[in-house]
Amino acid sequence: MANADTKVSRKDAILDAAEALFAEHGYDGVTLRAIAARAGVDVALANYHFGRKHELFEQTFQRRAEILNTWRLEALEACRREAAPAAPSVRDIIDAYLRPLMTGPHLKEPGWRNYYGMVAYVNSSVTWGGQLMTRSYDPAIGSFIDALKEALPEAGDEAIYWGYHCLSGALTLAFAQTGRLDHLSHGKVCSTDLEGGYLQMVDFITAGFERIGRP
Amino acid sequence: MANADTKVSRKDAILDAAEALFAEHGYDGVTLRAIAARAGVDVALANYHFGRKHELFEQTFQRRAEILNTWRLEALEACRREAAPAAPSVRDIIDAYLRPLMTGPHLKEPGWRNYYGMVAYVNSSVTWGGQLMTRSYDPAIGSFIDALKEALPEAGDEAIYWGYHCLSGALTLAFAQTGRLDHLSHGKVCSTDLEGGYLQMVDFITAGFERIGRP
DNA sequence: GTCTATACCGTGATAGAC
């Protein structure tokens, strides 16, 4: 602990600043100087705590990934318990995947919103998407894939994985909060309204998976 | 025409190089020097032809956007003609949206693959997503939205636009070709196999839209 | 009109002194 007077340690302040800037400009669009300035610390302190810029990026990304994985797996366990001894429905599985992330009080915190922007950037980045997403999220996502396979015994693997791909693409695009949906819909829909999007996406994605269950 | 001997003009060579590099590293991850080196031209030539880096990025993006819009609108027109005087089915509309982009001989060309990577980057970028996607694609996409509204008279606007959001997220994540699906599925699915993904996505997305048509 | 060589000046990540 560097400083007992401040609410957040300087180390956390650096992570917070990095999160916000990486979300908005991507890895290469952000300088350590900008991060330091936003965090109110010296340039060299980021280097001292995290080493290379690359490391700082990964640690920023990892920090909340673990929390999200926990939330999701708890939701999956809960719906498994409720359905037992039967397998949970497709809808319950999709709900356990989306609800913890797209609804709840944490959405009011700018830190979480920033982090979501970072996830959107990482997931569709050629450089990071294949590696960092896999490392941070895929172990937990494997449990969801397993649950979906149980719920949809007739569905082929290809259909399951591409179905997951659709889910992932839709969710992370929502995380990007680009405002494009606002333009396209002439203001009828707001792309930062994740809770509104959640309600629509659960139905849409559930229907997609249910369809591939009966060939 | 600058040079009758070369197959592509130097101007096009710059666009090709820019396309490949922007797709892989995003806007900020690419230097004009790297683009010039890849194109085999002097650094200043990019500046001469396109002005600011910003302009080069937008022109690179726009170049193939117009072609894609044409392909899609022709496919939509064709399915409208075939269905007439009835309205085309949801499945036909989704097919007209996806098939021209996800299947066909152009997928063999590296230039198109690179461009798709760029679309993936732009669509989920906070900086570009809201503005550039809107400008380049949304006029044509408006026709698809209209067709979907006709095919799904019971669906609310919110559901239609969030449905489109799911479609867009899934498509552009496929464009990113990050290889993540390969890892997650332990090699059962290949994320660069757009034609395979097309077959799965048509079913999945169609089912999503059909679901929101009956509340 | 098309293109190259080069120079400018600000800014970058990072290391080493303190």
Next chain:
DNA sequence: GTCTATCACGGTATAGAC
């Protein structure tokens, strides 16, 4: 933990060659 120096690299303007 902090300050400062280093040294390379960034976008872009300009002057002139073909």
